[in-house]
Amino acid sequence: MEPILFVNACVRGEQSRTLRLARHFLKTYAALHPDEEIYERDLCARRLEPQYPEVLAERDRLWEAGKLSDPLFDEAHRFAEAHKIVVAAPFWDLNYPAILKIYLERISVCDITFGYDDAGRMKGLCQAGGLLLITTRGGDFSLPGSSWMEMGARHLEALCAMYGIGRFHLLAAEGLDDINLDAEALLHAAMERADALACQF
Ligand SMILES: Cc1cc2nc3c(=O)[nH]c(=O)nc-3n(C[C@H](O)[C@H](O)[C@H](O)COP(=O)(O)O)c2cc1C
DSSP states (O other), X not given: OEEEEEEEOOTTGGGOHHHHHHHHHHHHHHHHOTTEEEEEEEHHHHTOOOOOHHHHHHHHHHHHTTOTXXXXXXXXXXXXXXXXXXXXXXXXXXXXXXXXXXXHHHHOOBTTTEEEOTTSOEEEOOOOSEEEEXXXXXXXXXXXXXXXXXXHHHHHHHHHHHHTOOEEEEEEEOOTXXXXXXXXXXXXXXXXXXXXXXXXX
């Protein structure tokens, strides 16, 4: 069975519009690919700690001892072995919530998700052919005047290059907090784009 990893960084839980959009995408995707199993990682439920000095020291100690099968690296292995990855995260402060950064720091482990070849060049070690970021934003950061301020999707796309994940996709519902716009209509339009994407992803 092909593992699909769903990284859920929707801090508002079932209140989250991003999670609503992600669940819609996953429902359509699952109907189209009944042979693929989806593993959800709810980052808020997992309460991952930042890499405080003692956490980092323990990670370095295990890594230097070659103990890459230690449970501390389980998340990194799961990410590296996933066939496809879906990340759902709302747009916060021009980026994504800190809980997702903590997760990304945890899974970015040399010799698991990325490494170096004999010439010292970085190479990605992840199996996934594609990663999809699903997000919703209060404003519209897809426009020429505002897109330069967007840091979350850009960071994840760059990380995909580092991890060796060939395709980065973005599904964003923009402008949901704009009082001049109909948030529900925007969300439904994004759900239609999600249905189209589910056929290609
Ligand atoms: C802590 C926080 C920070 C936010 N920062 C931004 C921001 O920088 N730009 C923006 O357009 N919207 C921002 N928003 C609005 C959210 O992106 C928007 O409401 C989104 O739909 C929330 O997703 P959710 O319903 O999945 O939680 C922020 C919301 C919160 C709670």
